[in-house]
Amino acid sequence: MDERAKIPVSLPLDSPTQSYWQDPPDAIADLRTTEKLPDAADIVIIGSGISGGATAWHLLQDQPPKARSIVMLEARQACSGATGRNGGHTKAASYRSFLDHAAELGTPAAVQIAQLELANIRAMQDLAHAHPDFHCDAQACDTIDIIYDAAQWAKAHEAVAAMRAAMPPDDPAAQYSFFSRDEVQKQFHCHDSIVDGKEERLCGGVVYPAGSLSAYKFGIGLLKLSLAQGLNLQTNTPVVAPLLKNADGTWTAQTPRGSIIAKKVVVATNGYTAHILPRFQGVIVPLRGQITAHRPGQAMPLAGCLPTTYSFIYEKGYEYMVPRPAGSRFAGDIVIGGGLVRAPDDGLLEYGTTDDTAVNQTISEYLRETTARYFGPDWGEDDPAGRVRKEWTGIMGFSPDGFPFVGEMPGEKGLWVSSSFQGHGMVLCWMSAKALAEMMEGRDGERLEAWFPGAFRISEERLAKRFEGRLHTTAAVADAVEASS
Template structure:
């Protein structure tokens, strides 16, 4: 893993796989607000995913918003936001015990509360601004196939219930026995690597799904309408800090692009897995990891044609898949979106770390993901669609940190350079609220009110940036049930 973390991070691929969500691309995909880049901007945001869009929206809410320039290397919202599975889900019970034992109960409660609030805020913004993004708030079910994972799941639920009370939103989880899962839901025992794995139990709670691409585009469009200068097809090739004597009050950073140099008063890195490609100090601190997703046409036996009433995850030893079904009214109602499979690749997906090439897929993961729907849904899947099971598959680049937490705040020792990145593949449960916190910090509202709800442990520190990267912390094996 040390060698994978050292691979120099590059700019985004110029020929990415075609994401299900971006086919066809939105009219805003190649937008340039002005023919040429401005010479100066008060704030330059690098990256146009949910984080960049949310930061721009926050900065534009003041009575006298400053000039904001957003630079995107490829098309608008073409990175991880436009390539994820669309799952607005926070499996807080899985991380709560670790956070409580490592960072203390108060911090663990802050993180769990933020995750649920993030999902609700994302849903609320889509509703309030009438963003057509196939939004569907609903319950989810985690189907657990491993005894150790099932024991850990129950421990996590007990911990959250004790911390928040079972009746509060954050502590509202339902545990299902094996018999209840098999009787109430269209899932079955599976076969993993030639051996049968039995359902151990399930965990139900609130979640939802949406097209993160359509949502991100919707936020960007609202920002452009309010004065954001969006420049797509403009890779940032480097940042240069400019001394105060040289700026004459004009700015602190020179942002170098293939189309010219922009001087900025401050810069926001909303670049997630690509962050070290823009600012090398993040090399090894935000490590890219290529994730893979596939869209399946629903099997003929699926209930409601595949438009299921909830989302799912399927958890096994050292790995998991996550799944949403497209709702009625979407372009392809009933399509099953299945992501994951990393642990089933050679060396548990080691070669997917450190790569920024979302222009290719891992064939091992392709083969594995294709079989997931028939395996998990068993007889309820039925015959494959006449046009074939797989409609499309694609990859995207996530960003992982050594301690499993995002980096949010001003980069140590670099005045005016801000970042919100490293979301561990769980950006839909973190990005919006982290962006809101970053705006509070940038606008000078970094006081007790912010600290009441935003975890200090998310803030960027030199110590956090220099830790050794060990891979996905959520893949550390659980102890066998005794």
């Protein structure tokens, strides 16, 4: 893993695989608000995904329109990175990390993280429902984790019990229900799984509130709101070199179209951060994720428009699945991603890569079979047009301790970061951006500390940690890390 973490982080590459959500691209995909790149701005935001867009939106709420200049730089098309490529799951799964967080940070901090994750989901859903013109197919629904590993089934019960003991009885962040193996088969249409001749026996399911949306359309809608309030968006304008600190305390971002100077810079580039800020080389490590969109099998209940979203959890890894809701484009399609550990060496070669122009063929072959395997007789024959409608990849960012980096860089006044969301951005980015805006506006005090985890803040101690692999994703974290090192 050390060698993978050392691979120099590149800019986003040209000609990435086309995401299901970005086909076709939105009308603002290649927008440049002004023909010429401004020479200077009060604030430059690098990255136009949910982190950059939410930061801009929160900052613009504090000022009259155009009271200060905010320029957003995007290397490729608007919202074309991880946000425009993920599966659209607004799903916290807080019980899966709660015991690890409690052991590392203490129970109050673990509670705070779980509550923030749920608040993030609700805030995004609320904004989407307040703006139906986003057309992002936002829906609040339950989700189920289908568990195929006895150790994780036992740990799920332990974690939920710990959450209920630590939180008030009516706290929605501790709202979980368990379903037996038979109940899962009958109500959720899932069955035992066989991979490479080895049976993975279904243990049961965990159900809790979640939701889904088109993250691409949500992100585009958010950018349009900010554009109406004065944001200057400059797409296809990559920052090609590390940021430069000027003698007067300002910062310079260099692009192929010229340089721009800003009093404050926000780096919202997730897995690509180390290209702009070399201190994050080996600290925020890119990881390529892969997704496929399947046409529903002909026996699928409700023609594939299932009322819940799913995850399928096994010994070292998982898949996540979002059925496209009724009334949406391609209603009934099954969007399923994951499969990392099914690649050689538990997917080791996917770490350190920023190449989203291609797919991993081993993971591709595995993901193509997932739906028919998990749903078994409830899948039926494939659609006559073929099972797979589209497949693509995207680049995530992972940190040594499993937490995002949010805040001002130590000793670098005016340089702010919100990055490294562990493939969990749809339940972390919004509230992290809100917290970052509070910090930038000088409102960093007890009120912010009451809801924003201290573990997410940038510190010298965190920057010095060694990356060893993904955390908080399996029942036996230490074993998984050792296996992938």
